[in-house]
Amino acid sequence: MADKQPIVTHVYTADPSAHVFNGKLYIYPSHDRETDIKDNDNGDQYDMADYHVFSMEEVGGQVTDHGVVLKQEDVPWVSKQLWAPDAATKNGKYYLYFPARDKDGIFRVGVAVGDKPEGPFKPEPDYIKGSFSIDPATFVDDDGEAYLFFGGIWGGQLQCWTKATFDRDAYAGMEATSGDALTAKVGKLTEDMTQFASDVRDVVILDEAGKPLQATDHDRRFFEAAWMHKYQGKYYFSYSTGDTHYLCYATGDNPYGPFTYGGRIFEPVVGWTTHHSIAEFKGKWYLFYHDSTLSKGRNHLRCVKIREIVYDSEGRIKLAEEQPVLEEAPPAKLEG
Numbered sequence: 001m002a003d004k005q006p007i008v009t010h011v012y013t014a015d016p017s018a019h020v021f022n023g024k025l026y027i028y029p030s031h032d033r034e035t036d037i038k039d040n041d042n043g044d045q046y047d048m049a050d051y052h053v054f055s056m057e058e059v060g061g062q063v064t065d066h067g068v069v070l071k072q073e074d075v076p077w078v079s080k081q082l083w084a085p086d087a088a089t090k091n092g093k094y095y096l097y098f099p100a101r102d103k104d105g106i107f108r109v110g111v112a113v114g115d116k117p118e119g120p121f122k123p124e125p126d127y128i129k130g131s132f133s134i135d136p137a138t139f140v141d142d143d144g145e146a147y148l149f150f151g152g153i154w155g156g157q158l159q160c161w162t163k164a165t166f167d168r169d170a171y172a173g174m175e176a177t178s179g180d181a182l183t184a185k186v187g188k189l190t191e192d193m194t195q196f197a198s199d200v201r202d203v204v205i206l207d208e209a210g211k212p213l214q215a216t217d218h219d220r221r222f223f224e225a226a227w228m229h230k231y232q233g234k235y236y237f238s239y240s241t242g243d244t245h246y247l248c249y250a251t252g253d254n255p256y257g258p259f260t261y262g263g264r265i266f267e268p269v270v271g272w273t274t275h276h277s278i279a280e281f282k283g284k285w286y287l288f289y290h291d292s293t294l295s296k297g298r299n300h301l302r303c304v305k306i307r308e309i310v311y312d313s314e315g316r317i318k319l320a321e322e323q324p325v326l327e328e329a330p331p332a333k334l335e336g
Contacts, residue, residue: 006303014302015084016288023115025148027054030088043155045300053118062171069119088138096121097136109136133158139228151184152224180212181221204258205250224274240274272299
């Protein structure tokens with residue numbers, strides 16, 4: 001388990017998506033808040049209602065809290081639960097992607113647009129057509145093409161979409177118990193980054209024999225928290241195994257995959273969920289993740305932390321021997 005300090009302690013943060021914009025590191029987390037809702041497999045206890053954006057000039061340095069950049073009541077189609085977001089930039093604009101339940105209680109993915117990486121962001125009036133489930137993660141490739149990955153089992157409702165339409169009865173099964181594992185989804189985005197430009201595809205992860213991972217392979221199969229990054233021409237799809245609490249990765253030759261399982265990045269943390277991102281900043285690579293140490297193990301009150309990672313000669317991801325030193329969380333500075 002990691003034993004590093006949270007980047008901030010004045011609010012609870014989780015599900016960090018990290019990006020470097022204009023030479024500065026930005027982190028887009030979800031915002032946990034106190035609730036009396038009991039823990040359950042549908043995730044009702046994760047009752048988040050807005051987003052903050054954080055930035056820093058150096059890892060381990062001063063962290064700026066840019067305040068609330070999007071609220072639940074700002075989005076016409078949302079009923080509740082602004083869960084794990086992500087961000088991207090293209091054509092001089094910045095885009096905040098976020099999941100939430102619509103008025104029928106079905107998770108969809110929306111997008112809000114801003115002129116600066118720290119927002120504020122104005123939401124599009126409706127969710128992205130053809131989107132569903134949770135945990136959006138954007139990836140803009142070197143050729144400028146942009147992709148949206150998404151999906152999460154159990155409370156994330158991915159198991160409800162094995163047919164062409166939402167199947168509310170699939171909640172009872174929660175996930176497949178035999179056959180090929182459920183997969184994350186990916187679709188190419190339009191030039192304006194607000195809709196899908198292609199049909200959504202499965203993100204298939206293969207084992208060492210070239211066969212799709214099975215539903216019973218809980219230590220390796222996808223559960224939630226998709227992330228895509230690129231290192232030395234290779235595409236790395238990383239994700240959480242959910243109920244086994246590992247962060248794993250697989251590699252492929254293009255953003256659609258298929259991807260071959262590569263190994264674990266991170267062991268289980270304090271708390272139930274494991275969610276991350278990976279980004280390069282000033283010549284080093286970092287893993288951004290959360291745990292529940294700040295709230296002394298309360299699963300729905302988490303905090304974002306950072307660890308340095310390295311790649312070996314075969315491109316395998318490992319934690320760096322020397323970690324970023326964050327002895328004390330620097331005080332956050334509120335802007336705006």
